Amino acid sequence: MRIPILKLHNYLLISIQTELDDKTAIQFQEDLLEKIHSSGATGVVIDLTSVDIVDSFIAKVLGDVVTMSDLMGAKVVLTGIQPAVAVTLIDLGIHLQDVPTALDLEQGLIKLRQELEE
Amino acid sequence: MEKILKDVVLDNSDEIVRMWIEQVKKNQGGAFYQSLSDEALENTNREFANAIFEGIQKGKIAKTPLDEFAEKLINLGWPLTYLTDGMQVFRRSVVKFIIHKWEDLDFSEADNYFELGDDYFPWVLEKVDEWVDPLVNELVSEYSGSWENIVSLQRMALQELSAPLIPVMDNITIMPLIGTIDTERAKMVMESLLDGVIKHNAEVVLIDITGVPVVDTMVAHHIIQAAEAVRLIGSRCILVGIRPEIAQTIVNLGIDLGKFPTKSSLRKGFQTALELTNREIVEDTNREEEIENLIESLDRSEEE
Amino acid sequence: MSDQSCVYIKKEWDIVAARQMGRDIATQVGFKTVDQARIATAISELARNIYLYAGAGKICFEAIETVQKKGITIKATDEGPGISDLAQVMEDGYSTSGGLGAGLPGVKRLMDEFDIISKSGEGTTIESTKWLR
Numbered sequence: 001m002r003i004p005i006l007k008l009h010n011y012l013l014i015s016i017q018t019e020l021d022d023k024t025a026i027q028f029q030e031d032l033l034e035k036i037h038s039s040g041a042t043g044v045v046i047d048l049t050s051v052d053i054v055d056s057f058i059a060k061v062l063g064d065v066v067t068m069s070d071l072m073g074a075k076v077v078l079t080g081i082q083p084a085v086a087v088t089l090i091d092l093g094i095h096l097q098d099v100p101t102a103l104d105l106e107q108g109l110i111k112l113r114q115e116l117e118e
Numbered sequence: 119m120e121k122i123l124k125d126v127v128l129d130n131s132d133e134i135v136r137m138w139i140e141q142v143k144k145n146q147g148g149a150f151y152q153s154l155s156d157e158a159l160e161n162t163n164r165e166f167a168n169a170i171f172e173g174i175q176k177g178k179i180a181k182t183p184l185d186e187f188a189e190k191l192i193n194l195g196w197p198l199t200y201l202t203d204g205m206q207v208f209r210r211s212v213v214k215f216i217i218h219k220w221e222d223l224d225f226s227e228a229d230n231y232f233e234l235g236d237d238y239f240p241w242v243l244e245k246v247d248e249w250v251d252p253l254v255n256e257l258v259s260e261y262s263g264s265w266e267n268i269v270s271l272q273r274m275a276l277q278e279l280s281a282p283l284i285p286v287m288d289n290i291t292i293m294p295l296i297g298t299i300d301t302e303r304a305k306m307v308m309e310s311l312l313d314g315v316i317k318h319n320a321e322v323v324l325i326d327i328t329g330v331p332v333v334d335t336m337v338a339h340h341i342i343q344a345a346e347a348v349r350l351i352g353s354r355c356i357l358v359g360i361r362p363e364i365a366q367t368i369v370n371l372g373i374d375l376g377k378f379p380t381k382s383s384l385r386k387g388f389q390t391a392l393e394l395t396n397r398e399i400v401e402d403t404n405r406e407e408e409i410e411n412l413i414e415s416l417d418r419s420e421e422e
Numbered sequence: 423m424s425d426q427s428c429v430y431i432k433k434e435w436d437i438v439a440a441r442q443m444g445r446d447i448a449t450q451v452g453f454k455t456v457d458q459a460r461i462a463t464a465i466s467e468l469a470r471n472i473y474l475y476a477g478a479g480k481i482c483f484e485a486i487e488t489v490q491k492k493g494i495t496i497k498a499t500d501e502g503p504g505i506s507d508l509a510q511v512m513e514d515g516y517s518t519s520g521g522l523g524a525g526l527p528g529v530k531r532l533m534d535e536f537d538i539i540s541k542s543g544e545g546t547t548i549e550s551t552k553w554l555r
């Protein structure tokens with residue numbers, strides 16, 4: 001199972017539509033970094049609207065991917081985190097403090113533009 | 119033998135009902151009954167009697183007309199004692215009727231005839247109990263079940279009340295917290311806050327704690343968690359209504375509100391919310407008046 | 423009144439199977455979306471720990487109903503290396519695998535009741551319950 005990564009100008013858009021198992025998550029991390037490298041993208045939006053469980057492992061993969069992308073010069077915004085997912089993350093003590101978030105894909109793109117302008 | 123006994127009771131239901139009604143009326147003198155018209159009470163008594171007889175006829179089969187009757191009464195707010203008293207009197211009326219009729223009863227044709235002699239009384243009691251007890255149990259469990267339902271509905275209504283969300287304008291929502299916050303309520307507040315953010319597509323939420331009497335570490339902890347969850351789903355929180363004594367406790371307790379913006383009043387918080395959603399108030403209008411209007415419209419939507 | 427079903431954890435995919443089954447049972451018990459997610463996440467954490475640290479084990483679910491309340495109990499059992507310092511693994515951030523160390527303390531917060539029994543060299547049993555509010 002591979003998660004498709006779309007390119008839009010110099011942004012990458014990812015909408016995660018599957019139940020995230022560990023292998024898929026790791027594979028996604030590799031694919032995304034590779035794509036940032038080959039495309040020279042400066043911004044990434046990862047939309048999690050359809051994801052209904054994020055445990056500590058997936059949270060770590062997501063947090064890591066944000067930091068790694070940052071190192072490669074691409075800003076990442078997470079969008080569409082469901083209320084139930086947010087609540088469980090808080091219970092787990094995971095706050096993803098340095099990860100920018102937005103309500104949906106559209107807002108995510110707006111946020112990216114703002115962050116990149118600054 | 120039992121069948122003969124039961125048939126006699128069922129065949130003479132009219133007379134037993136008469137005895138029963140006469141007796142229950144004596145018990146129905148309390149304030150509750152006085153608030154009812156004679157006719158309403160009379161009708162209900164009759165309905166009750168019919169339901170009991172149907173219940174006895176059907177035996178222990180689940181779901182008798184008695185259930186429906188009980189449910190109806192509960193919804194109308196009748197006391198449980200009406201049902202239990204009624205059943206007690208019914209038990210006594212039936213026994214009385216059977217004793218009265220005993221001499222005329224002929225068991226000689228019964229399938230499993232046995233000699234009772236003069237000791238028939240305990241046997242009659244036992245049989246009557248066998249018919250009545252399941253009905254009483256059913257009534258009581260029906261009543262308590264429905265009552266629990268009502269209580270949980272009321273609790274739900276209260277929960278909704280205690281965490282209202284007011285979408286004041288596009289992308290800005292206010293959540294006034296009123297009353298004491300415990301762990302249970304904090305969880306609920308967080309959930310309704312998050313659902314509200316999604317529903318109203320709120321970019322900024324103002325949490326107004328003016329109405330929270332005490333902010334200790336626990337309460338602060340819950341509020342911070344709620345704000346963090348709000349940030350995760352992609353929105354932002356501003357904490358408003360920080361009274362002087364709350365500012366003091368926050369500092370004295372060493373609570374770190376971190377990156378999370380706070381304002382002393384709803385008015386100031388609202389101004390910040392406008393800025394965050396790129397809606398500046400244009401200088402050539404009267405700034406004060408504009409905000410006044412907004413706050414006013416806010417009060418109005420709160421009343422709706 | 424009880425009903426027990428188990429998922430054996432041997433490979434990575436069993437983690438997903440376990441949390442899906444747990445979520446189904448939680449739904450049947452009557453839990454709302456947020457608590458369903460809490461329960462499924464707790465299962466995911468326990469199942470992954472079995473997979474990572476014990477290699478194999480099982481997760482069992484029980485829908486419970488008492489006079490006053492309903493709920494779901496998750497029981498995670500393995501015969502792996504066990505845990506020598508229970509207080510340490512319950513601390514936020516403690517991990518021997520470079521993980522976030524959020525699993526066990528997280529499960530305790532996600533659920534209402536949490537019991538852990540473990541002996542070095544003999545294995546670990548964790549039992550955790552969530553009650554319907």
Ligand SMILES: Nc1ncnc2c1ncn2[C@@H]1O[C@H](COP(=O)(O)OP(=O)(O)O)[C@@H](O)[C@H]1O
Nearest residue numbers: 471475504511517518521522523524525526546
């Ligand atoms: N079933 C188990 N058997 C043995 N050790 C375990 C088990 N579960 C957890 N542990 C130990 O407890 C530590 C903390 O677990 P946890 O809180 O889930 O965080 P993480 O999995 O991120 O390390 C693990 O690093 C591991 O050393």
Ligand SMILES: [Mg+2]
Nearest residue numbers: 467471525526
């Ligand atoms: Mg773990």
